[in-house]
Amino acid sequence: MPNRLADATSPYLLQHADNPVDWWPWGPDAFDEARRRGVPVLLSVGYAACHWCHVMAHESFEDDSVAAYANEHFVSIKVDREERPDVDAVYMEAVQAATGQGGWPMTVFLTPDKDPFYFGTYFPPEPRHGMPGFRQVLEGVYAAWRDRREEVGEVAARIRADLAERAAVYDVGAGVLRPPAEEDLYQALVALSRSFDEKRGGFGGAPKFPPSMTVEFLLRHHARTGSEAALEMAGRTCEAMARGGIYDQLGGGFARYSVDAEWVVPHFEKMLYDNALLLRVYLHLWRATGGEQARRVALETADFLLRELRTPEGGFASALDADSLDPATGKSTEGAYYAWTPEQLTAVLGEEDGALAVSLFEVTGTFEHGSSVLQLLGDPTDTEAYERIRARLFEARAERPAPARDDKVVAAWNGLAIAALAETGALLDRPDLVEAAVRAADLLLAVHLTADGRLLRTSRDGRAGENAGVLEDYADTAEGFLALFAVTGDAEWLGLAGGLLDTVLVHFADAESGALYDTADDAEELIRRPQDPTDNAAPSGWTAAANALLTYAAYTGSALHRTAAERALGIVGALAPRAPRFIGWGLAAAEALADGPREVAVVGPADDPATAALHRTALLGTAPGAVVAVGEPGTTEVPLLADRPLLGGRAAAYVCRHFTCDAPTAERAALAESLGARQ
Known part of the structure; x- marks a missing residue:
C-alpha cells in the first residue's frame, strides 16, 4: 500500500512511495506527529539520479524489519534535495561540520523542533568498513532519545548555536565589503594557475567536477585583458573534458563528474544544470577562438538536451539516472548504458570498423567485465568513417535499457538552459534551439510564476509543486529571460526579468549590508x-543574482539594480584570492x-538584413557581460534603445558604457572590432 508520498510531484519521492517505511513529506504535519508521539524524526535527503540513494533504499528502506522499527520509533521524512535545496543546505552544513564530509543520501536525526542531533550519509544494512549498520544506528539513536533525552537536547542546542555562528560569516555590515578590484581578479587568476592541472586540464585532483563557472571567468578575463594564460587554462580544460569519458562521445552531453583526475571514468548521472552551463561555456569558447571542437560539442550538447531532457510540456527534466539495467546480469548497474567492450563494438560494426572503433575511442576495458566508456583521445583522420561509426553505435546503444529520467522541471536549471539554448541558436544558426528556449520560458511563465509574481521551484507533467522558489530560481530564470531578450529583441522578456529581480531586492536582500539570502x-x-x-x-543564487542585476541595470540604466549588484559582488573581493574555484x-x-x-x-528595420547582420555581430562580441538590445527606430520601451536614430537612413549600432556612447556605426567590421568579435 502506498505511503504518504504517493501524490508527490518529485520522482525521487515517488520512488519511495511503495516502501514499507511510513514516509512523510517535509512539512508541519510530520513534526506535529513527532511531537504528539514524543519520538525523534528520521530525515533522509537524496535525489532521483543518486546511485547510493538507490542502494540504501534497496538495502534498508525496502526491508520490512528495518521499516517496522523505524515506523514504531520515529517519524520518517523523505526530502528531494532538488525540490528543497534550503532544507538540504542547512542540514548538510551540520553534517559536514560534525563529520568532515557530506553527500547523499543524507541521514539526519532531528528533534520535533527540527534541531539535528545525529548525522550521517549512507549507512549499510550491516556493519561494514568501520560504518555501523543502519539498524544499529536506529536502535542507538532511539536508545539515546529514550534514556538520555536531556543530553540529546543539549547536543541539539549546541549544534543550532554553532550553525547560527557559521551563518554570521556573510552577515557583513554595510560598507565592509567593496566591489572586487583589478588586483582581486589578478590574484584569482594566479591562484587558479597554481591549482591548474597542466597535464590533464581542470583544477585540483580527483574527483574532478566540470569547472563551468571558472572557465567562464577565464574566458571573460582573457577577453578583457588579453591574458593568454587564462585562455590556455580554459581551452585545455574544455578539450580534456570533451575528449574524456566524462563526455558522451556518441550522444553528446556530460556526466556529473569524473571519479579520477584524467576525466576517464564518469559518475554517470547527467544533470541539466551541468549541461546547460557547459553548453554555454563551449559556445563562448567557440566565440573566442573559432575552434571546431568547441562548436561541435556545443551543438551535440544542445541536441542532447532537446532529445533526452525535453519534457512534453517544453521544459527540461532535471537529470538522467546513473544506473540502468544491464541485460547481461539482469541487474541495475551504474554506467551499463554507456560502457562497451571491444567484442560488443565488433558485434555492431564488424571486424574492420570494430577494430577502428577500439583504437579511435580508446576502449580500455577498465570497468567490470572488460568494458569501459569511450574516449576520443586523437582527432579522426577519416571523418567520414568516424561519423559512420558514431551513428551506428548510437543506434545500437538506443536498443539498450535506458537510464531512468527525473522529469521534474526545476525553475533555476531551466533558466540556465534557456540562456544557453537561446545564445547557441542565435550564434550557430539553429533557430530550433531559440524556439526551444522560448517554449521552456513560456512553461515557466504558465506553471511556475504565480499571480503575485512569485516563483514556484518545480513542476512535473505541467503541474506545479508546492515549494517556493529560492534565490537561484529567481536569478537563473531572470538570466534566461535576459538572454532571450538579447536574442529575440522581444521586450516582454526584459520586463519579466525586471519583475523577478525586483522580488530579489525586496525579499532576498539584506537592506543594510547588501548580502543575499537563499530563501x-x-x-x-x-x-x-x-x-x-x-x-x-x-x-550560487547570490552570484547569479549579482550577474542578472548587473545585466538588467545595463539595459535600463537603473542605479538601484546596479548598486545592488555592486554590493552583492563585494563578497567576490573577499573570496577571490583564496577560493577562486568556488566563486x-x-x-x-x-x-x-x-x-x-x-x-x-x-537599431534598424526588423526586416532589414543589415539590422540582422549588426545584431549577430554584437552577439558575437566577447566583451565581458556585454548586453545587446535590438529594435526599430523610435523604440521607447527599452531605455537602451531610446533616442537612437538610424545613421544616414541605415541600420546602426551604438556601443556605450553607463549610457554614454561612442559614435554609432553602420559597419559590421567596426562594431566587431569594438566588441572583440571575430570577423
Missing part, C-alpha cells in the same frame, strides 16, 4: 536562514563590472 524573508522558517555565496555544481560566477560578473559592462543598441 525569501517570508519563506518557511528553518533552524537558520540559509545563505551561501559560493558556487557548487551550479552558480567563479561571481568572478565572471566582476569581469563584466570591470568592463562596464558594454551596452550595445542595434
Whole structure:
C-alpha cells in the first residue's frame, strides 16, 4: 500500500512511495506527529539520479524489519534535495561540520523542533568498513532519545548555536565589503594557475567536477585583458573534458563528474544544470577562438538536451539516472548504458570498423567485465568513417535499457538552459534551439510564476509543486529571460526579468549590508536562514543574482539594480584570492563590472538584413557581460534603445558604457572590432 508520498510531484519521492517505511513529506504535519508521539524524526535527503540513494533504499528502506522499527520509533521524512535545496543546505552544513564530509543520501536525526542531533550519509544494512549498520544506528539513536533525552537536547542546542555562528560569516555590515578590484581578479587568476592541472586540464585532483563557472571567468578575463594564460587554462580544460569519458562521445552531453583526475571514468548521472552551463561555456569558447571542437560539442550538447531532457510540456527534466539495467546480469548497474567492450563494438560494426572503433575511442576495458566508456583521445583522420561509426553505435546503444529520467522541471536549471539554448541558436544558426528556449520560458511563465509574481521551484507533467522558489530560481530564470531578450529583441522578456529581480531586492536582500539570502524573508522558517555565496555544481543564487542585476541595470540604466549588484559582488573581493574555484560566477560578473559592462543598441528595420547582420555581430562580441538590445527606430520601451536614430537612413549600432556612447556605426567590421568579435 502506498505511503504518504504517493501524490508527490518529485520522482525521487515517488520512488519511495511503495516502501514499507511510513514516509512523510517535509512539512508541519510530520513534526506535529513527532511531537504528539514524543519520538525523534528520521530525515533522509537524496535525489532521483543518486546511485547510493538507490542502494540504501534497496538495502534498508525496502526491508520490512528495518521499516517496522523505524515506523514504531520515529517519524520518517523523505526530502528531494532538488525540490528543497534550503532544507538540504542547512542540514548538510551540520553534517559536514560534525563529520568532515557530506553527500547523499543524507541521514539526519532531528528533534520535533527540527534541531539535528545525529548525522550521517549512507549507512549499510550491516556493519561494514568501520560504518555501523543502519539498524544499529536506529536502535542507538532511539536508545539515546529514550534514556538520555536531556543530553540529546543539549547536543541539539549546541549544534543550532554553532550553525547560527557559521551563518554570521556573510552577515557583513554595510560598507565592509567593496566591489572586487583589478588586483582581486589578478590574484584569482594566479591562484587558479597554481591549482591548474597542466597535464590533464581542470583544477585540483580527483574527483574532478566540470569547472563551468571558472572557465567562464577565464574566458571573460582573457577577453578583457588579453591574458593568454587564462585562455590556455580554459581551452585545455574544455578539450580534456570533451575528449574524456566524462563526455558522451556518441550522444553528446556530460556526466556529473569524473571519479579520477584524467576525466576517464564518469559518475554517470547527467544533470541539466551541468549541461546547460557547459553548453554555454563551449559556445563562448567557440566565440573566442573559432575552434571546431568547441562548436561541435556545443551543438551535440544542445541536441542532447532537446532529445533526452525535453519534457512534453517544453521544459527540461532535471537529470538522467546513473544506473540502468544491464541485460547481461539482469541487474541495475551504474554506467551499463554507456560502457562497451571491444567484442560488443565488433558485434555492431564488424571486424574492420570494430577494430577502428577500439583504437579511435580508446576502449580500455577498465570497468567490470572488460568494458569501459569511450574516449576520443586523437582527432579522426577519416571523418567520414568516424561519423559512420558514431551513428551506428548510437543506434545500437538506443536498443539498450535506458537510464531512468527525473522529469521534474526545476525553475533555476531551466533558466540556465534557456540562456544557453537561446545564445547557441542565435550564434550557430539553429533557430530550433531559440524556439526551444522560448517554449521552456513560456512553461515557466504558465506553471511556475504565480499571480503575485512569485516563483514556484518545480513542476512535473505541467503541474506545479508546492515549494517556493529560492534565490537561484529567481536569478537563473531572470538570466534566461535576459538572454532571450538579447536574442529575440522581444521586450516582454526584459520586463519579466525586471519583475523577478525586483522580488530579489525586496525579499532576498539584506537592506543594510547588501548580502543575499537563499530563501525569501517570508519563506518557511528553518533552524537558520540559509545563505551561501559560493558556487557548487551550479552558480550560487547570490552570484547569479549579482550577474542578472548587473545585466538588467545595463539595459535600463537603473542605479538601484546596479548598486545592488555592486554590493552583492563585494563578497567576490573577499573570496577571490583564496577560493577562486568556488566563486567563479561571481568572478565572471566582476569581469563584466570591470568592463562596464558594454551596452550595445542595434537599431534598424526588423526586416532589414543589415539590422540582422549588426545584431549577430554584437552577439558575437566577447566583451565581458556585454548586453545587446535590438529594435526599430523610435523604440521607447527599452531605455537602451531610446533616442537612437538610424545613421544616414541605415541600420546602426551604438556601443556605450553607463549610457554614454561612442559614435554609432553602420559597419559590421567596426562594431566587431569594438566588441572583440571575430570577423
